[in-house]
Amino acid sequence: MQYDVIVVGCSFAGLSAAMYAARGRRKVLVIDAGQPRNRFAERSHGFFGHDGRAPAEILGEAKAQLLAYPAVTVIEGRAERAAIAGAGFEVEIDNGEGFGATRLVLATGVRDILSDVPGLAAHWGKTVLHCPYCHGYEVAGGPLGVLATGPMSLHQAELNSDWGDVTLFADGLFEPDADQARILEKRNIRFELTKVSEVQDDRSGGLVVRLDGNRSASVRALFTAPRNVMASPLAEQLGCAFNEGPLGRAIVVNDKQQTSVPGIFAAGDAARLMHNIAFAVSGGAMAGVAAHQSLVFG
Numbered sequence: 100m101q102y103d104v105i106v107v108g109c110s111f112a113g114l115s116a117a118m119y120a121a122r123g124r125r126k127v128l129v130i131d132a133g134q135p136r137n138r139f140a141e142r143s144h145g146f147f148g149h150d151g152r153a154p155a156e157i158l159g160e161a162k163a164q165l166l167a168y169p170a171v172t173v174i175e176g177r178a179e180r181a182a183i184a185g186a187g188f189e190v191e192i193d194n195g196e197g198f199g200a201t202r203l204v205l206a207t208g209v210r211d212i213l214s215d216v217p218g219l220a221a222h223w224g225k226t227v228l229h230c231p232y233c234h235g236y237e238v239a240g241g242p243l244g245v246l247a248t249g250p251m252s253l254h255q256a257e258l259n260s261d262w263g264d265v266t267l268f269a270d271g272l273f274e275p276d277a278d279q280a281r282i283l284e285k286r287n288i289r290f291e292l293t294k295v296s297e298v299q300d301d302r303s304g305g306l307v308v309r310l311d312g313n314r315s316a317s318v319r320a321l322f323t324a325p326r327n328v329m330a331s332p333l334a335e336q337l338g339c340a341f342n343e344g345p346l347g348r349a350i351v352v353n354d355k356q357q358t359s360v361p362g363i364f365a366a367g368d369a370a371r372l373m374h375n376i377a378f379a380v381s382g383g384a385m386a387g388v389a390a391h392q393s394l395v396f397g
């Protein structure tokens with residue numbers, strides 16, 4: 100089946116891109132594997148008009164609105180392969196079915212790779228968090244932890260100290276030098292070098308951070324900065340260029356969300372080094388508009 104635009108990913112960026120391409124009266128296919136990055140969180144914050152709502156509720160409503168456009172088809176499935184084919188693109192999904200389009204939007208997001216501290220993954224998105232703007236307000240005012248993934252985590256501790264009394268758990272990874280020690284002192288951050296052995300519920304909604312040597316500390320939440328990897332290999336398969344960031348890579352895009360490969364647009368977490376829903380929706384809108392305009396003027 101041939102489409103004007105195929106959007107891979109039907110979450111915040113993909114829904115937004117598909118909506119704009121559909122409003123340009125184009126035939127749009129959206130392919131989605133159904134694993135939005137924030138599915139581990141009960142509530143989403145900071146996206147105006149939707150503050151405090153469940154992520155699945157926001158996405159469900161947006162998808163229903165998108166499906167009201169008759170030229171839009173949304174299918175469940177994982178796009179396994181994509182290739183340039185003539186003046187357009189071919190995409191094959193996990194059941195072997197293939198689709199063609201003149202333009203492609205990659206809105207496939209990233210995956211979080213957490214440290215392997217026991218208990219960490221089980222609390223991800225609940226009391227183990229990454230972004231103070233997303234979830235800091237709800238846990239503010241008490242003891243907070245930052246679990247280091249490297250010396251850069253000092254900056255996370257420095258920032259998060261605006262939300263509470265921070266202990267930086269260095270997990271044996273680094274000792275502060277003189278400049279770093281000055282920052283810790285200035286921001287009243289406690290420093291704990293010992294390796295973290297486990298994190299557990301503290302039975303009052305927070306966490307107990309257990310350290311080697313049988314010591315522990317209680318925190319309302321533990322922030323950490325997981326490594327980000329592309330949730331899909333499509334951009335690499337298609338030869339898109341990448342930017343390297345401190346936590347992972349992002350597809351290179353220009354101010355129209357155009358990638359380094361003509362005809363391919365990318366938006367959302369996959370195409371940015373700083374991530375949130377509002378940014379993803381904004382990038383998706385631009386990708387949808389730019390994909391449409393490239394069909395008109397291209």
Ligand SMILES: Cc1cc2nc3c(=O)[nH]c(=O)nc-3n(C[C@H](O)[C@H](O)[C@H](O)COP(=O)(O)OP(=O)(O)OC[C@H]3O[C@@H](n4cnc5c(N)ncnc54)[C@H](O)[C@@H]3O)c2cc1C
Nearest residue numbers: 108110111112132133134136137144178208367368375376
């Ligand atoms: C725990 C947690 C909590 C968060 N809380 C907030 C918050 O409160 N507020 C906020 O603004 N931001 C929050 N974020 C950030 C937010 O989740 C992301 O910025 C946002 O989800 C990015 O949207 P996206 O559309 O780019 O990617 P995603 O939401 O990750 O969606 C990508 C979609 O593409 C699909 N996909 C990937 N590969 C393929 C493929 N090959 N074929 C088909 N489909 C594919 C995935 O299954 C998924 O449905 C949170 C993140 C995390 C990890």
